Amino acid sequence: MTDVEPDDRWWRDAVIYQVYPRSFADGDGDGVGDLTGLLGRLPYIASLGVDGIWLTPFQPSPQVDQGYDVSDYCGVDPLFGTMAQFDELLETAHHLGLRVILDVVPNHCSSEHPLFRAAVAADPGTPERAMFHIEDGRSDGHENGRGDGPPNNWQSVFGGSAWSRIHPGSATDRQWYLHLFSPDQPDWNWRNPAVGDYFEDVLRFWFDLGVDGLRIDVAHALFKAEGLPDVVGTNDVVDGLRSNPQVSDQEEVHDVYRRWRRVADSYSPTRVLIGEVNLDPDRAARYTRTDEMHQAFAFAFAKLGWDAAAWAATGTELDAARRAHGAPPTWALENHDLVRTVTRFGNGEDDGEDGAARGVLRARAGLLALLGLPGGAYLYQGQELNLPEVDVPVEARMDPMWARSGVSRDGARVPLPWTVASGGSFGFSPTDDVTGWLPTPPDWGSRSVEAQERDEGSALHLVRTALDLRRRLRETGVISPDDGGSWSVHDGALLVCERGERLLVAVAMGDGPVRLPEGDVVLASSPLTAEGSLPPDAAAWVVRS
CATH class of the missing domain: 3.20.20.80 (Glycosidases)
Incomplete structure (x- = not known):
């Protein structure tokens, strides 16, 4: 420990x-x-x-x-x-x-959050309601102009309108609240x-x-x-x-x-x-x-x-x-x-x-x-x-x-x-x-x-081996937390990310084996072929001297 x-x-x-x-x-x-x-x-x-x-x-x-x-x-x-x-x-x-x-x-929070419950209980225009996006509706062509439609046309990530009535059955409080996700998740008003x-x-x-x-x-x-x-x-x-x-x-x-x-x-x-x-x-x-x-x-x-x-x-x-x-x-x-x-x-x-x-x-x-x-x-x-x-x-x-x-x-x-x-x-x-x-x-x-x-x-076991090796490569200076990555594709099939100066991450994304860049293969996700190539759907770490 x-x-x-x-x-x-x-x-x-x-x-x-x-x-x-x-x-x-x-x-x-x-x-x-x-x-x-x-x-x-x-x-x-x-x-x-x-x-x-x-x-x-x-x-x-x-x-x-x-x-x-x-x-x-x-x-x-x-x-x-x-x-x-x-x-x-x-x-x-x-x-x-x-x-x-x-x-x-x-x-957003839960509709059961105490501050949203306070907003529901409060009147329009109060500080409690200002903590959330609670707005008047719009008429959307309704002759009575009562605001029967939601404030805008936004859609929820979960489907349907992003607006719900704060008091669906009320004839007097016709405001709506915003929920980009479910109606049980009202959005906070970060402009407050x-x-x-x-x-x-x-x-x-x-x-x-x-x-x-x-x-x-x-x-x-x-x-x-x-x-x-x-x-x-x-x-x-x-x-x-x-x-x-x-x-x-x-x-x-x-x-x-x-x-x-x-x-x-x-x-x-x-x-x-x-x-x-x-x-x-x-x-x-x-x-x-x-x-x-x-x-x-x-x-x-x-x-x-x-x-x-x-x-x-x-x-x-x-x-x-x-x-x-x-x-x-x-x-x-x-x-x-x-x-x-x-x-x-x-x-x-x-x-x-x-x-x-x-x-x-x-x-x-x-x-x-x-x-x-x-x-x-x-x-x-x-x-x-x-x-x-x-x-x-x-x-x-x-x-x-x-x-x-x-x-x-x-x-x-x-x-x-x-x-x-x-x-x-x-x-x-x-x-x-x-x-x-x-x-x-x-x-x-x-x-x-x-x-x-x-x-x-x-x-x-692959994960444990990779994380142990990652730590040792850092301790020996092969890799650094400040490394950048240079990306390339070879023959349309081999993806290579050069991490810093010495470590190459190679992934075979084609249908056949591919020859790896020069260096020592220190770890691979699948065994190399008899010829030392990387088989398809496999990855390898290659260390250059």
């Missing part, structure tokens, strides 16, 4: 393991993961060789959107445990050398300074407890365009908020993160701010200027298919953004909102067994490539097991997006399999007769942690 060492620059090339608490480990036997279960599995996470964990929301919530509808930003939902258990978790993680990053959700003051207190609460950083949900959408104008032209929800320029990337949002950076820097060591900024690389990079956030996820990379030219183009864009603003890229290929790479890179289920096998190889290769790239990296729980996306039965789906738009993210959120023996949850819950909050596929014992611990060729 080794305690976390103070270091203001640790984040620049850290590897963070994302924990989705309700699906990680169930400690009390109710079928839902919790802090007790996570505490018991922290040594496993530390054994991977990662630098820290990121926990998605466990704060009090009605759980309409699995915790992203927060009703109390400074507490622990009884579903997951207590503040005393969180304190123990934080202390234990730090003792294991793991830093702890939490989610903060500043764009009181909202900024409120969230500074939230940041200080967690930083004072010793939390190492915060991941900021929907970081680019806090401010809405002045006057809340209609969207002209397309207003599609398929790509999230990006199709609505009135709610995305407003210039005023940068002042929020300058304020938050001052708060983060007032602690020693400084606390880290990581943004969910789902924008093109050149725009997302502006959020990581030296006086704003430390990191922003490279979403352009996270959404890529298996295409060498696209990887090289995106990597080149991200490196240009690094040179312009100084913050290294933050790589990820999976999270709780994305289809898992085994399925995505295998082109879904339509390719049958061949497609599934291809997806497994490509996911391994993508994982090794990810861990070799310059900058920080995030692994999503189960990615180290090469878990595929699960086709959750319709009747068991829990994602609120499913009911409103027909899109379900449940397939990436199925509880982790820990043991070979089933009994219902494959070790996710402490007793065999408990099933998880989402059903586990019957074949997941063969994909479990226990099964992969026994198999030296497993994805789990």
Whole structure:
């Protein structure tokens, strides 16, 4: 065991393991993961060789959107445990050398949040209502002009209008409130300074407890365009908020993160701010200027298919953004909102067994490539097991997006399999007769942690080997936290990222084996051919002398 060492620059090339608490480990036997279960599995996470964990929301919530509808930003939902258990978790993680990053959700809260309940109870025009976007409707051609229509034509990311009546049955209070997500998630009005003051207190609460950083949900959408104008032209929800320029990337949002950076820097060591900024690389990079956030996820990379030219183009864009603003890229290929790479890179289920096998190889290769790239990296729980996306039965789906738009993210959120023996949850819950909050596929014992611990060729062993090697390469000066990346494609099939001066990350993305650049192959996701070539759907790290 080794305690976390103070270091203001640790984040620049850290590897963070994302924990989705309700699906990680169930400690009390109710079928839902919790802090007790996570505490018991922290040594496993530390054994991977990662630098820290990121926990998605466990704060009090009605759980309409699995915790992203927060009703109390400074507490622990009884579903997951207590503040005393969180304190123990934080202390234990730090003792294991793991830093702890939490989610903060500043764009919206739960409709059960006390401040929104106060707004509902208050009259129009009061300070309580000014905390949210609560507006008069418009007539939209109604002769009585009573404001029966929503204030504008914005659409919710979850489908349908982004507006709901605050008192649907009232003949006198006909105002509407904005919710870019579900009606249970009203948007805060960041043009009201009181909202900024409120969230500074939230940041200080967690930083004072010793939390190492915060991941900021929907970081680019806090401010809405002045006057809340209609969207002209397309207003599609398929790509999230990006199709609505009135709610995305407003210039005023940068002042929020300058304020938050001052708060983060007032602690020693400084606390880290990581943004969910789902924008093109050149725009997302502006959020990581030296006086704003430390990191922003490279979403352009996270959404890529298996295409060498696209990887090289995106990597080149991200490196240009690094040179312009100084913050290294933050790589990820999976999270709780994305289809898992085994399925995505295998082109879904339509390719049958061949497609599934291809997806497994490509996911391994993508994982090794990810861990070799310059900058920080995030692994999503189960990615180290090469878990595929699960086709959750319709009747068991829990994602609120499913009911409103027909899109379900449940397939990436199925509880982790820990043991070979089933009994219902494959070790996710402490007793065999408990099933998880989402059903586990019957074949997941063969994909479990226990099964992969026994198999030296497993994805789990590959991750441990890669992270150990990554650390040794840094200690010996082969790689540096400040490395850039130079991207190229050879013969239309071999993707190469030159990390700094000595490490090459190579990925074979064509249909046949490819010759590797000169140097020593120190790790590969699949065995090389007899001729020393890299087989298709494989990746390798090559060190030049």
